[in-house]
Amino acid sequence: MTAAAKGPASYFPSIEKKYGRSIEEWMGIIKGSPLEKHMELVGWLKGEFGVGHGHANALVAYYRASAS
Known part of the structure; x- marks a missing residue:
């Protein structure tokens, strides 16, 4: 049995x-x-x-967490 994704990754599919x-x-x-x-990137993804949201x-949360 595979564990369900948690946090931002739960949205990926x-x-x-x-x-x-x-x-x-x-x-x-x-x-x-x-x-x-963070919110600049969120707004940019939404608009562009x-x-x-x-x-x-x-x-963005996933990106920023993986970049740090």
């Missing part, structure tokens, strides 16, 4: 399905952004790519 990009692609997109602050927040 629905993010990939809804927006048609892998999580690796999203991490590259975020990495390529000149923005650094049409990502919902919860999904954008999960992507």
Whole structure:
């Protein structure tokens, strides 16, 4: 039995399905952004790519946690 994903990763299957990009692609997109602050990145994903707030927040939280 596989343990269920927790935290931001729990959103990943629905993010990939809804927006048609892998999580690796999203991490590259975020990495390529000149923005650094959490909410700036969330707003940018929402405005530029049409990502919902919860999904954008999960992507940025995961990116920032893995980058530190």
